Amino acid sequence: MSATRRIALSIAAFVLAAGVIAPTASAHDRRGPSVTRLATFGSGGFVTGSTIGPDGAVYVTDGDAGSVKRINRRNGHVTTYATGLPRKALPDAIGGPVDIAFVGRTAYVLVTLVSGKAFGQPFGNSADKNGIYRLNRNGSFTLVADIGQWSVDNPPVPAFFIDTGVQYAMEIYHGRFLVTDGHHNRVLSVTRHGSIKQIATFGNQVPTGLEVTKGHVFITQLGPNPHVPATGRVLELRRGADPRVVAAGASMLIDVERGPGGKLFALSQGQWDGVGEGSPALPNTGRLVVVKHNGTLAPVTDGRGRELVLDRPTAMEFVGNTAYVVAINGVVYKVSNL
Template sequence: MSTARRIVLFIAAFGLVTGVIAPTASAHDRRGPVVTQLASFGNGGSVTGSTIGPDGALYVTDGNAGSVLRIDRRSGRVTTYATGLPRKALPPGAIGGPVDIAFVGRTAYVLVTLVSGKLAGAPFGNSADKNGIYRLERNGGFRVVADIGKWSVDNPPAPAFFIDTGVQYAMEPYHGGFLVTDGHHNRVLHVTRHGGISEVATFGNVVPTGLEVTNSRVFITLAGPNPHRPEDGKVLALRRGSPPREVASGASLLIDVERGPGGRLYALSQGQWDGVGEGSPALPNTGRLVVVQDDGSLAPVVDRHGRELVLDRPTSMEFVGDTAYVVSVVGGVYKIDNL
C-alpha cells in the first residue's frame, strides 16, 4: 500500500484540523494583515470545503452532519443552509460525507466522498449512499448527478488502489461542469452536470488536493507523499491537452490554492509533518499562508512587523477583495484582512 493512498483517509480530520493564531498586529492597524475569528461552530472535526455563494455569504460543508452551513461574512452568524446529505461513514480520523461545495448560478452542488465503498477489500458505509456530486433541488432535497465512486471502481487507476471508490477532495466549476481532485487515486476528473466523467490529468504518488479556476486557467496543489517535504508541496497549472506545468514549490502539505488580491496566487500549507505515521498530521501551529513568487518559490505571508502569519493546520480558504476567509475543520472561520 502506497503512502499516498493511505494518507488521504486522514488528511482532513487529523491533518487539516484548523485553528488560526492571530499575528500580533493590532486590529486597528490597517497597514498589515490582521487575523480575527469570524465564527465558531463545534462539529467534531469534519468541515473541509468552502465557497462564496451568490449572495456573498460563505458556505462550508459539514461531513459529520451531512449538511451545508451558511456564514454571514459581516455578523459571523451561522445557519444551516441545507441538510440530508450522506454523512461520513468511516470512524474519527477519516474525512467523508460532504467535503466541498460550488454554485452554478444560484444552484448549489456538493461533493460527497467516503460514504460507501471497499477499504482494503472490506465494505464500509451504506451501499445506497453514493460518492459523487449532489445537486440541491428546489424542495430542499438533494439529487445525485454524478456517481464518481462507481466510475472510479469501473475505471481503476494504476498501480493498485486501497479504496476502490477513491477519495475525492475538491471541486470547482469548469466548462459546463466541474473539475474534481482525487487525492487517493492521484488524478483530476472532469464531471458534467449530466453525470459524464472523464480523466483530465493523472499523477504519480503526489496527492492532489486544492483547486482554483480563474479566467479559464486551472491551478492545483499537491500535498506530496510522506514525509511531505517542502519541495514536494507544489502548485501546478493544468491545461487540457498539455502536461501539467509547475508554477511554484517549497511549502509542505499544500492543501488549497486561490487567486487573491492583485491577481496573486496564494496557497495554504498545513505545515511540518509530525512523522508519527502514515496519515498523521502536521505539527500544531506550523501552517502558513504562502504566496507564489516570480522565481517559483512560495513565500510565507507576514504581518507589518515581518512576522509570519501562523496557522494551525488550515484546510480551505476563499478571497473577497483583500480578505481571506480560512475555514476550520473543527468548526470555525477566520478572517485575514489587509492582504
C-alpha cells in the first residue's frame, strides 16, 4: 500500500465519499422546513467551508480548483470569486482551500494538506504552505500565517502521523482567527500578523466546526471511531475554564451555527459506515439537528414530522430562518422555513 493511500485511509472522517442525492419537497412540506437544491459547483470532491459575505452571497471553498466560489442566494448562480490558491495534494482527502472568512470586505482563506510529511514521507509541493491567506485587491493571495510550519515546530503530544496537521474550520474572534485542527485535536488562535498559539486541546475527539456568537465560542467534535452518537458533541470554549459540553447525541458532528430564535443548530454527517478508519457516513444519513435545553440534539423535521435528510454535509450558514448547507461534492442546499 502506498504512503498516499495510507494517508487517505487514516485521516479519520476526512475521507468522505461524493455523490449527493437531491432531496425534494412537496407542496405540503412547504408549510414547515423543507430542503431544495440551490446550486452545484466544483469538480465533485471535498468541498468543506462556507460563509456569508459582506454582500449577502454564499462563499464556498473548492479544494480541487484552489479557488473560492460565490453563490447568489436568490437564483443559485455560481461565479468564481478568487483563484490561485494551492490545490489539495492528496487525491482521496480534503485539502487546499477548506474555509473562508471576511474581515470587513477582505477575504481570508484557510488552506490545509497541500504539503508536509505523512508517516515521515513528504507529500505535495514544499513551496505550497498550509495556513491562512489574505486576498489582495489585485486578486492575488498573500500567506499571513504559516500554520503548517508552526504545527511542525509545535507538535501535539503524542505526535500524529501528519506533521502539518489537518486544519478544518476558521472563525473570527476579537480580531483574531480561531482554527480547528481535526488531526492534531486542538484549536488555535491566529492573528492577522501570523502569530499563533494553542488555546484548547483534546484527546482523540476530532474538533471540526466553529461558531462565534455573542461572545461565545462553540465547537463540534466528530468523535473517534466508531463515531457513535454519544461522542458527537457540541462544546462551548471558555477562557480560564475547561470546555463545557452543551449537547451530545448525534453522530459525526461537522459544524455548528446560531440560527433562528437564537437556537444552536449542528450538522450531523450521518451514520458511520463501519468500513474502516476514515470511511464516511452511510449515504443519506446526514441530519440538521437543534440543541435542546436538556443537552440533547433533536433532528429538524418537516411539516409532516419527517426528519430532513442530508447527504454528507460539511458546513452551513444561516440568513434569517434559512440555512445554506454545503455538501462534500459541491452541492449547496437551501433549508427553508426554519
